[in-house]
Amino acid sequence: MKIVIIGGTGLIGSNVTKKLRQLGHTVIAGSPSTGINALTGEGLSNALENTDVVVDLSNSPSFEDGPAIQFFETVGRNILSAELNAGVKHHVVLSIVGTHLMEGMGYMRAKKIQEDLVKSSGVPYTIVRSTQFQEFVPTIAAGGTQGSEVHVSKLDFQPIAAEEVALFIARFAISEPANGTVEIAGPVRGPMSKFVEAYVKTNDAGKTVIANDSNEYFGLAVPTSTLVPEGNAYLGETRFQEYLQSLSPQA
Amino acid sequence: MKQFSNLDQNSSNHTNLEWERQLLLDLGNDITKVRDKNDLIVLFSDRIKSLMHFTHTIVTLIDRKDETYKPFLLDHRASAIKDHPEYDDMVKACFPLDEPFIQSVVAAGGPVDFFLADIVDAPQSPAFLRVNFEKGIRHVLMTTLRTGDQPIGFIHIYTDQHDGFSQEFKDIVQRITPQLSSAVSNIIKNEEILQKENEKSFLLDFSNDMTAVRSRDDLAVVVKTALRKLNPEGGYVIRKINEDGLTMSAYLYDTGASAFDPALLERVLSEKYPINDGLQNRILDSYIPLLFNVGRELQRGYNLSYLNLWENMGFKTMVGIALRNGNANIGLLWLSIDEINIPILQGICSQIAIAMGNIMANEDILRRQAEQQLMLTFSNDITGVKSKSDLDHVVSNVLQGLFQTRIAVMYLLAEDQVTLRPYLFDRQFFQETEVAEHEEFYSLNINEQHIKLVFESNQPILLDIDETLEAKCLKLSIQREQRGINTVYASALRLGEQNLGMVWMLGERISGPLLQGICAQISTAVSNVLAHEQILRLKRELENENDYLKQQLNQDFEEIVGGGEAMQQVYRLISLVAESNSTVLLLGETGTGKELIAKAVHNASSRKEKLMIKVNCAAMPASLIESELFGHERGAFTGAVERRIGKFELANNSTLFLDEVGEMPLETQVKLLRVLQEKEMERVGGKTTIKLNVRIIAATNRDLEAEVKAGRFRSDLYYRLNVFPIKLPPLRDRREDIESLAGFFLSKFSKSIGKKTVKLSANALRQLQAYLWPGNVRELEHLIERSVILATGPMITEFFLPPATGATTEDPMRPSDLPLEEVERMHIIQILRRCGGKISGIGGAAEILGIPGNTLHSKMRKLGISKADYYAH
Numbered sequence A: 001m002k003i004v005i006i007g008g009t010g011l012i013g014s015n016v017t018k019k020l021r022q023l024g025h026t027v028i029a030g031s032p033s034t035g036i037n038a039l040t041g042e043g044l045s046n047a048l049e050n051t052d053v054v055v056d057l058s059n060s061p062s063f064e065d066g067p068a069i070q071f072f073e074t075v076g077r078n079i080l081s082a083e084l085n086a087g088v089k090h091h092v093v094l095s096i097v098g099t100h101l102m103e104g105m106g107y108m109r110a111k112k113i114q115e116d117l118v119k120s121s122g123v124p125y126t127i128v129r130s131t132q133f134q135e136f137v138p139t140i141a142a143g144g145t146q147g148s149e150v151h152v153s154k155l156d157f158q159p160i161a162a163e164e165v166a167l168f169i170a171r172f173a174i175s176e177p178a179n180g181t182v183e184i185a186g187p188v189r190g191p192m193s194k195f196v197e198a199y200v201k202t203n204d205a206g207k208t209v210i211a212n213d214s215n216e217y218f219g220l221a222v223p224t225s226t227l228v229p230e231g232n233a234y235l236g237e238t239r240f241q242e243y244l245q246s247l248s249p250q251a
Numbered sequence B: 001m002k003q004f005s006n007l008d009q010n011s012s013n014h015t016n017l018e019w020e021r022q023l024l025l026d027l028g029n030d031i032t033k034v035r036d037k038n039d040l041i042v043l044f045s046d047r048i049k050s051l052m053h054f055t056h057t058i059v060t061l062i063d064r065k066d067e068t069y070k071p072f073l074l075d076h077r078a079s080a081i082k083d084h085p086e087y088d089d090m091v092k093a094c095f096p097l098d099e100p101f102i103q104s105v106v107a108a109g110g111p112v113d114f115f116l117a118d119i120v121d122a123p124q125s126p127a128f129l130r131v132n133f134e135k136g137i138r139h140v141l142m143t144t145l146r147t148g149d150q151p152i153g154f155i156h157i158y159t160d161q162h163d164g165f166s167q168e169f170k171d172i173v174q175r176i177t178p179q180l181s182s183a184v185s186n187i188i189k190n191e192e193i194l195q196k197e198n199e200k201s202f203l204l205d206f207s208n209d210m211t212a213v214r215s216r217d218d219l220a221v222v223v224k225t226a227l228r229k230l231n232p233e234g235g236y237v238i239r240k241i242n243e244d245g246l247t248m249s250a251y252l253y254d255t256g257a258s259a260f261d262p263a264l265l266e267r268v269l270s271e272k273y274p275i276n277d278g279l280q281n282r283i284l285d286s287y288i289p290l291l292f293n294v295g296r297e298l299q300r301g302y303n304l305s306y307l308n309l310w311e312n313m314g315f316k317t318m319v320g321i322a323l324r325n326g327n328a329n330i331g332l333l334w335l336s337i338d339e340i341n342i343p344i345l346q347g348i349c350s351q352i353a354i355a356m357g358n359i360m361a362n363e364d365i366l367r368r369q370a371e372q373q374l375m376l377t378f379s380n381d382i383t384g385v386k387s388k389s390d391l392d393h394v395v396s397n398v399l400q401g402l403f404q405t406r407i408a409v410m411y412l413l414a415e416d417q418v419t420l421r422p423y424l425f426d427r428q429f430f431q432e433t434e435v436a437e438h439e440e441f442y443s444l445n446i447n448e449q450h451i452k453l454v455f456e457s458n459q460p461i462l463l464d465i466d467e468t469l470e471a472k473c474l475k476l477s478i479q480r481e482q483r484g485i486n487t488v489y490a491s492a493l494r495l496g497e498q499n500l501g502m503v504w505m506l507g508e509r510i511s512g513p514l515l516q517g518i519c520a521q522i523s524t525a526v527s528n529v530l531a532h533e534q535i536l537r538l539k540r541e542l543e544n545e546n547d548y549l550k551q552q553l554n555q556d557f558e559e560i561v562g563g564g565e566a567m568q569q570v571y572r573l574i575s576l577v578a579e580s581n582s583t584v585l586l587l588g589e590t591g592t593g594k595e596l597i598a599k600a601v602h603n604a605s606s607r608k609e610k611l612m613i614k615v616n617c618a619a620m621p622a623s624l625i626e627s628e629l630f631g632h633e634r635g636a637f638t639g640a641v642e643r644r645i646g647k648f649e650l651a652n653n654s655t656l657f658l659d660e661v662g663e664m665p666l667e668t669q670v671k672l673l674r675v676l677q678e679k680e681m682e683r684v685g686g687k688t689t690i691k692l693n694v695r696i697i698a699a700t701n702r703d704l705e706a707e708v709k710a711g712r713f714r715s716d717l718y719y720r721l722n723v724f725p726i727k728l729p730p731l732r733d734r735r736e737d738i739e740s741l742a743g744f745f746l747s748k749f750s751k752s753i754g755k756k757t758v759k760l761s762a763n764a765l766r767q768l769q770a771y772l773w774p775g776n777v778r779e780l781e782h783l784i785e786r787s788v789i790l791a792t793g794p795m796i797t798e799f800f801l802p803p804a805t806g807a808t809t810e811d812p813m814r815p816s817d818l819p820l821e822e823v824e825r826m827h828i829i830q831i832l833r834r835c836g837g838k839i840s841g842i843g844g845a846a847e848i849l850g851i852p853g854n855t856l857h858s859k860m861r862k863l864g865i866s867k868a869d870y871y872a873h
């Protein structure tokens, strides 16, 4: 199959590209640096010629509300127009669990718009909603850091290893379109504060994690289970502990 | 310079370094000089060839999007394989990075020398190794070019020598690789910059050219020039969204260098393609240009003639780009090209869209100007419309010009305010006689369902021609069939609140608002035409009346004859009063020529250019005098079927002769008086006041004073009329005129029956002079007429006159009832009067009475007859 990965040079994209190539597929890794810009359309229509599957793993360079919405809306529309035209048979997109509950956050609203565009496009699709990557926990910790304290809420949390995200995406890309949303998550669910604490303990022992009941995620108060799958999710095997071990120098 | 293989082993490193420095310097210079990127590889080869024998070198570049590498810089001149059948394929090919040969190159820290025989057949080895091997190449020295740690490409150095490359050479290559890498990435960057600049200057040129574009033809030239630059062979078509908003049609096109079936092209150009035809909607929905594979779209089952045309033309891929003004789609561009250059295509298209918008706006302005001109002409023309045929002509012109249509039917609302009768119609479908003969059938009822809608709306409405409408409306079905039109425009014709009628009109290009304006003007014109038609009818009526009056007057016209003293007095009075406008009252017995005198007064006045109007107040039933005088409105009384103009109105600015005014009924006298006082009147049953400038001449044979006393004539009217009385003498009082009058009538009647003028004998003349003439001049006239007819010879010798006594009509009393003395007295007075007071001598009373003059004198004294008695009248 010919598979085009939009955002094929990114964290998830490059990994998915590698995996699909390993499986013997012809894979085009699309990104502005490889001459495929979904925002301007440059190279897009040419790249999609005779393509069977498109996986959208692009990400907005800016996380601010306006630019993020602009990015996902334009990119989504352009990719889908080009897909319809080229007769692409499957569109896979990576989204985030709970986007519909976090529309107070511009980035989440943007992801929701991206999902809706896909649903109404007419192209067979699979929307993959992932929980936060284990690799994202340091960012959460940094976000909650105030001096030597790390403030973080006890929201339900179930992070997944990026490697497994890539694996799932590759798997969905070569499967039949679900024409619906599937969820993927890490193997273990717990309070977000526990995961952050584990990370801080191994990497920044000087700091203390202070768990709170604010139910906030990056400043936005959300229902407790926002960040975990709603239904039956595909679960990864890799535990957060393994990620932490990979960070330690001796690993 | 010596080659490395021959290089003295002892030669110092210093020399080598020196040489390398020089080489790099030269290469640096070369790079700045290169025009074509391939020059670099040529120059590089030339410089290092002095060091070592090799056949050719190439540079390949890694494409990260699909992890392949492909030729970038080629030394076509030196290539050992350029005659190989697979050479062209090799130049275009992409070679995967994930195979052992190239992976080992990437993994190595520097140049790797491969003995081709060892690897050509290894699994996954790239084909170019085999191709080179087949052309006698034995070794290849592969070096990875990097920016930072990232491999960006490779330099391949090929040789046909079995012993391959020396270590020194490899060392030098390794040392110059970083420079070479940066040279290559500079080339890439330069290429990018150059491309950007080309794009910019392309778009600049294009927009310069576009500024001069005013018309579709201008646009065609500029677009063609630009698109030819992108793809000299390619064709294109710009399609514009049609006014229906649902389809698109070709606006501009070029077939490029292709050969094609002209009939197919013709068909595609004339076809309207639905926007949602499966392909065009993809483009209009997309914000980016889309690439279409013609063959695949056909395979997908899109049965569109333009796809067939492109296949026929040999166009394999087409790019489709929406043309938008702001966010609104106005059309699209289809272009046969393989590579999409987004900045250029979007730049071109946004400018084309703007230009098209301007051209359309321009065309719109021109169209509107033409419309306005048409409407202006129409407005001018329609004000001059006087007749139905004018109306037909003017309306047809404007409808043809604006909407390419005609009036199907124009109906007028009948007086019953219910029936709509056809007035104008499209003669293509109706025959005049047919409609006239079947008026009932072709008429509509205003209360009928569809028609009601028309009159309820204050603007034109569009009705679907369904069966009910078809049944009701004249031959719409035929028009529907012939012209394929399924709707009809209907508009009421109104003047203010009043409904006048309605028009039907068929057409595809009818604009409601314009039609509304036109209908308003048609309404005014229709009511003008109707009014004008009525004026014409009234005028004809008047003319008839006038003709009749003229005839009457001509008939009566005779000159006044008589030079006697009595008439001289009358003439003086006439000339005195004629010039003034004052009312004249003519008094005199019947037959004294009152009408003649009235005519003379009129003819001597400044009003003589107009006809004098006569009313005989005695000759008319009392009930009709009023309408005869003042006219009436239609329906003013039973029998007043038409409006009638009265004599007063006819006499405006002229003279009205009221003959026998003494016979006028009292009620009419009141009205007459009012008109004389106010100098204005109203028609019977009318409301508007009509100002009058009428000179009145009244005449009567009655003693009006006595009539006033008797209460039969209003005294105020009498004083109004009696401004300037002229008394006409009876004939018996002007016997001196009898001869000339008789002569006048003799010649007149002789002429009229074609005789030589009949003469009078002296006896006959004496007879006339002796007669009392109770009927005055008229009696004389009739007597002579009769006599001329009866005369057998050239001369009348005797008249048969009634006996003198019996002729007296003036005396109401029967003589037998009176005493003798009184009878005697009256008889003498009568005779005296007849003789004009002459007592004795010839023609004197004594002679007639058969007594001597003296005897008469004494009798008169005895009976107390004074002058006053016989001169009183």
Ligand SMILES: NC(=O)c1ccc[n+]([C@@H]2O[C@H](COP(=O)([O-])OP(=O)(O)OC[C@H]3O[C@@H](n4cnc5c(N)ncnc54)[C@H](OP(=O)(O)O)[C@@H]3O)[C@@H](O)[C@H]2O)c1
Pocket: A006, A007, A008, A009, A010, A011, A012, A013, A030, A031, A032, A033, A034, A036, A037, A038, A039, A040, A056, A057, A058, A059, A060, A061, A094, A095, A096, A097, A111, A130, A131, A132, A133, A136
């Ligand atoms: N991080 C998480 O926790 C998480 C969780 C769930 C879902 N996701 C979703 O997963 C997706 C991928 O995330 P990621 O972390 O792999 O992102 P990433 O590492 O930031 O990669 C983004 C990719 O998008 C490409 N890109 C940027 N602009 C582009 C454009 N105009 N046209 C085409 N490609 C463009 C980038 O190309 P260049 O490298 O050339 O800039 C890069 O390849 C995102 O949509 C994200 O929302 C993330």
